[in-house]
Structures are given as C-alpha cells and as structure tokens.
Amino acid sequence: MQGLGDRIRAQGQPSESCGLAAADQRSLLRLIFLITAGTLAFFSLLQALETRYLLAAGEILTSLLLFWAAWQIAQARNITLWVYVYLIPLFCFLVYIVSMPEASASAFVWVYLVPILSYLLLGRRAGFFLAAPVITLTALAYLWRFGFPADPQGWIDVGNAMLCSLLVLVFVHLYEGRRAAAQRALRNMAEIDALTGVANRGHFQACLERSIKEGTRTGSAFVLVVLDVDLFKEVNDRWGHDAGDAALRHICSCMAERLRATDYIGRLGGEEFGIVLSNTATPAAVQLIDDLRNRIVDNHLQHERHSISLSATFGLAEWPADGDSVETLYRSADRRLYRGKAAGRNQLVSGDNA
Numbered sequence: 001m002q003g004l005g006d007r008i009r010a011q012g013q014p015s016e017s018c019g020l021a022a023a024d025q026r027s028l029l030r031l032i033f034l035i036t037a038g039t040l041a042f043f044s045l046l047q048a049l050e051t052r053y054l055l056a057a058g059e060i061l062t063s064l065l066l067f068w069a070a071w072q073i074a075q076a077r078n079i080t081l082w083v084y085v086y087l088i089p090l091f092c093f094l095v096y097i098v099s100m101p102e103a104s105a106s107a108f109v110w111v112y113l114v115p116i117l118s119y120l121l122l123g124r125r126a127g128f129f130l131a132a133p134v135i136t137l138t139a140l141a142y143l144w145r146f147g148f149p150a151d152p153q154g155w156i157d158v159g160n161a162m163l164c165s166l167l168v169l170v171f172v173h174l175y176e177g178r179r180a181a182a183q184r185a186l187r188n189m190a191e192i193d194a195l196t197g198v199a200n201r202g203h204f205q206a207c208l209e210r211s212i213k214e215g216t217r218t219g220s221a222f223v224l225v226v227l228d229v230d231l232f233k234e235v236n237d238r239w240g241h242d243a244g245d246a247a248l249r250h251i252c253s254c255m256a257e258r259l260r261a262t263d264y265i266g267r268l269g270g271e272e273f274g275i276v277l278s279n280t281a282t283p284a285a286v287q288l289i290d291d292l293r294n295r296i297v298d299n300h301l302q303h304e305r306h307s308i309s310l311s312a313t314f315g316l317a318e319w320p321a322d323g324d325s326v327e328t329l330y331r332s333a334d335r336r337l338y339r340g341k342a343a344g345r346n347q348l349v350s351g352d353n354a
Contacts, residue, residue: 028120029082030073036090037066083121090117091134099141108161111138115169124176128169135165193267195245196252204266204274208326211264211276215319222278223285223318226333229271230311230345243303247310250301258292282318286350289314293348311346313337 044059069082076082094110114134119127139162149155191203199207211222229235229251236244248271255265255275264276277285293314301308315337323329332352340347 025079025083025121026073026076029079029086030070032117032121033066033070033073033086036086037063037070040066080122087117087121087130091130095134095137095141098138099145101145105146108138108142111135111165112168114138114165115172119172119176124173124180127176128173131169131172135169139165196248196267198252198273199264199266201266201268204264204268204276205326207264207266208274208276208329211278212319212324212326220279221281221318221321222276223280223282223316224329224333225275225277225285225289225314225316226268226330226337227273227275227312227314228337228341230313230341232271235308235310239303239306239308243301243306243308246303247301247308250299251296251310251312254296254299255292258288258295282316282321282350285316285318286348289316290348293346297346313340313345314348315340316348316350 040059040063044056044063047053047056047059069086073079073082091114094114097110098107100107111134115127115131118131118134121127122130142161143158149158191199193200208224214220215222229247232244232247235247248267251273252265255273259265259275260278262278264274264278266274268274275289277288280288293312297309297311301310315333315335317323317329317332317336319329322332336349336352340349343349
C-alpha cells in the first residue's frame with residue numbers, strides 16, 4: 001500500500017528537489033527578473049558616468065532582455081531551465097566583477113545572494129551543488145584580486161566576509177531542508193487520506209480532471225473505476241471499527257499489489273474508492289480489475305487472530321465512450337456499481353447491457 005501511496009503523492013507534483021511549487025517558482029522568478037533588470041539599468045547609468053561604455057551597454061542590453069523574460073515567463077514550460085539560464089550567467093558575472101582590476105572590495109557582498117537565490121529557485125540539493133562552487137570561486141577571485149592580507153586586521157576583514165558567506169550557505173541549507181519537510185507534510189494533509197495513505201477525494205478529482213486533459217491532448221482512452229467494499233457495515237458491527245479501518249487498508253494493499261505505477265487511486269468517502277486506469281480501454285481494464293476482485297476475495301484480512309473475508313463491487317466507465325467529463329464518467333461508473341450490488345455484490349460491471 002505504501003508504494004502506491006508514494007506514487008499518488010508524486011504524480012502531478014513538483015519534485016522536492018525543485019524547491020518551491022511551480023506557480024510560486026514562476027512568480028518569484030518574474031519578480032527576480034524585474035528587480036535584476038532595474039538594478040542593471042541603474043548600474044549601467046553609473047558605468048556610463050565612469051566612461052565604461054562597453055560595460056554599460058552590456059548591462060543595459062541584459063536589463064532589456066530580463067524585462068522581456070519577465071513578460072514571457074508566464075508562458076514558459078520548463079521553469080527549471082529558465083532558472084539555470086538566469087542563475088549561471090548571473091553567478092559568472094558576480095565572479096567577474098569581484099576579479100575585475102578596478103573592482104571595489106565591497107563587490108564581494110553580492111556573493112551573499114548566491115545561496116539564497118539558488119536554494120529558493122532550485123531546492124536543497126541542486127541549490128547546494130550550484131551555490132557551493134560559486135562561493136568558492138568568488139572567494140578565490142577575491143584573494144587573487146586583492147591578495148592575501150599582510151596583517152592581522154586584514155585577515156580579520158577577509159575572515160569576516162568569507163565566514164559570513166559560509167554561514168549564510170549553512171543556514172539557508174538547513175532552513176530549506178525544514179521548509180521542504182513542512183511543505184511535504186502540508187501537502188500530505190491536503191491531498192492524502194490519513195487512514196489509507198491514498199489520495200483523498202479532492203486530489204483524486206484533480207487527477208481525474210488531469211487525465212481528461214491528457215486524453216483530450218493525446219487521444220488515449222482511460223477507464224474510471226468506482227468500487228465499494230461489500231457489507232462493510234457488517235465488518236464494523238461484528239469485529240469493531242478497528243477491524244473496519246484495517247479492512248480499508250487491506251483493500252488498498254491489494255490494489256497496490258495489482259495496479260500499475262501509472263494508475264491513480266483515491267478514497268471517495270467511507271468504503272468507496274476510485275481508480276483511474278491510464279492509457280487503458282475497457283477490455284484490458286476488465287481483465288485487470290477482475291484479477292483485483294479475485295485477489296481481494298482470496299486474501300483474507302488477518303486481524304487480531306481473526307480471518308475476515310472481504311469482497312468489493314466495481315463499476316467501470318471508459319473515457320470518452322461512456323462520458324467526456326468528470327460528472328458523466330462518475331454517473332456511468334456509479335450506475336454500473338449499483339447494478340453490480342443489486343446483482344449480489346462481488347461483481348464487476350463494465351457496460352449498461354452486461
């Protein structure tokens with residue numbers, strides 16, 4: 001069961017290594033583009049006043065490019081690629097300005113932005129592997145430009161700057177780990193059924209809607225399955241609610257053993273579950289679900305030295321043949337589910353004439 005729960009949590013979600021969720025990542029990147037563009041435009045004016053016309057021209061062109069990127073980011077598909085395209089040239093530029101012959105010693109302060117931007121936009125793992133080398137290169141460029149200190153006071157100044165940058169990296173690394181863990185916990189609370197570990201109704205509904213969009217784009221059929229645990233009230237009444245909870249987890253375990261990594265499962269409420277069988281037509285779905293039905297019957301629940309027999313009834317509906325929307329698919333699957341229950345339970349009904 002846990003393996004299927006992990007897949008449900010992972011499908012359709014941003015990777016934890018990507019830091020912020022996609023929408024937040026996009027909004028933050030747009031803001032960073034605008035701030036960087038404005039900053040470069042200001043510095044280009046200062047460079048021009050210092051008669052560094054080539055550098056001023058480069059900064060103003062980069063500023064215009066960033067303003068354009070801020071406008072385009074809403075339509076961008078691969079946000080992570082945009083992040084790297086922005087961060088790598090920016091960090092190379094930071095190393096360059098520290099090592100310039102006419103560089104100010106205070107230019108080193110910009111390195112403090114490196115871990116913050118890296119971790120915010122890329123997450124803990126990728127952020128570290130980008131930020132750590134850049135900080136090291138910037139420190140080496142600083143020492144190459146200004147040389148090693150000749151007195152204790154000089155070493156104190158250099159030590160303060162470099163120790164501060166190292167501590168910023170460490171603190172941001174620790175904070176990002178805790179933030180990602182908190183985000184995972186909140187996401188699980190919002191999307192995962194606490195009892196069974198599978199998707200809750202809201203998240204399953206989102207998975208179904210996403211399957212319809214994907215099917216519309218690719219033309220691939222899929223099957224919605226609605227199942228209801230037979231005589232579940234009798235399990236609670238005879239063996240207790242703990243046994244009822246164990247029965248629901250047992251049903252999910254059977255599904256995890258039989259379903260594929262590309263399938264979705266969610267608890268719709270009470271003893272009712274939904275399954276989306278991706279890239280599957282009705283004949284293949286019938287074979288898979290009938291095997292699942294038999295697996296549930298054959299594998300009794302072992303609870304407190306009792307062997308409890310379970311079964312379930314299934315209603316199937318194929319997109320788009322049986323419905324082209326969430327509502328029509330549910331209606332078709334529910335109608336067939338109740339036909340199966342009326343026919344004696346432990347049934348699989350895949351058509352209105354079956």
